[in-house]
Amino acid sequence: MRDENLMRTYMPRRDAASRSTTSTSETQPMSRSAAETGAPTSGLLDSYRVAREPYYRAVGDEVALYEAAYSVRMPIMLKGPTGCGKTRFVEYMAWKLGKPLITVACNEDMTASDLVGRFLLDASGTRWQDGPLALAARHGAICYLDEVVEARQDTTVVIHPLTDARRILPLEKKGEIIEAHPDFQVVISYNPGYQSLMKDLKQSTKQRFGALDFNYPEHETEAEIVAHESGVGVDVAKNLVHIAERARNLKGHGLDEGISTRMLIYAGSLIAKGVAPLAACRVALVRPITDDPDMRDALDSAVTTYF
Structure with a gap:
């Protein structure tokens, strides 16, 4: 017998339409999401919309692949070194798709309640406040968990029910199950080369996601990005990229990380201001x-070579 829940991942809009025909007058043991009840939600996410087109220079077929993944609401994992454009890519895709983007900067002190929500006390008594994951799932946003492995593993497992065929988020403290809005998607990012074995994603988490690999762009492309973002000339930008490439060759030979594109933009911005x-x-x-x-002397020598 076919499990109808399996269709949620691949035909979310059809499922939403069928759920909307269900009567809301029946008493349910668990509360239902706003997507099911037809409650107006657009205004709640206005502050999370990307108002202007972010500058993003595609280096492959990542845009088309992401669009295909979003069309079936496949959770996506972005893998690559720090400062190579993962966050900018998510912002660009949220703008391109016209979807709100809720970003969470993960850290080791983050708890499951920080993601899903908690009860708060105010002058009127106790009230529930959705966390960023619950807000995105309830109202239909892209939830981006940046550097997800920085969070404890017992925290990240709360995304599991949202990243398989169930597409639900149980709120145990509230006694509610949120059925994910048709527009909801989870995106996570991390740097696999930087993580230790004690601080990596579980296989049970990884296998719930499609993955896109990111790296620093080719020389000419990276110089174009640095020039555009910092305001320096292309020749200066190319020299900065040369320095970065020499530093990246030292990763694992005295450096934990190479010079990122983000750092090149910082340097270019200072130069553009007259430094x-x-x-x-x-x-x-x-x-x-x-x-x-x-190592500082070696890198300073590389800088002197180009400037």
Whole structure:
């Protein structure tokens, strides 16, 4: 016998339409989501909409792949080094699709209640406040969990029911089950090369997601991005990228991380404001990534080569 719940992931709009015909007058043991009851929700997420088109330079077929994944509401995992454009990509896709984007910066102190919600006390008594995950699931937003492995594993498991065929979020403290809005999607990001074995995603979590690999762009493309975002000329941007490429070759040989595209934009922004290139590179590129005197000297020499 076919499990009808399996259709939720692949035909969410049809399911929403069928649920909306159900009478709301019957008393249910669990509360239903706003998507089912037909309650107006658009205004609640207005502040989470990306108002202006973010600058994003596609380097492959990631835009088309994400659009296909969103069309079936497949949860997506973005994998790549820090500062390579994962967050900007999510912002761009939210703008392109016209969907609200709720971003959560994960950390080791984050609890499940921080994601799903909690009861609060105010002058009127006790009231429930949805967390960002519940808000997105209830009203139909993209929920982006940035650097998800920074959160404890007992916290991240709360996304499991939302990332399989059930597409539900149980609120145990409230006695409610939220059936995910047809527009809801979970996106997570992390840097697999930076995580230890003790701080990685469980296989039971990974296998609920499709994955897109990100890396630093090719030389010409990265220079174009740096020039556009920082305001420096293309020649200066190319020199900054040369420095970054030399630093990235030292990853694992004295450096934990290479120089990211984000850092290049910081350096370019300082140069565009009149800071001397050598000083700008020391402040934005060299000093943040190492305290080792020998490594600093090596990177300073690389900077001197191009400026």
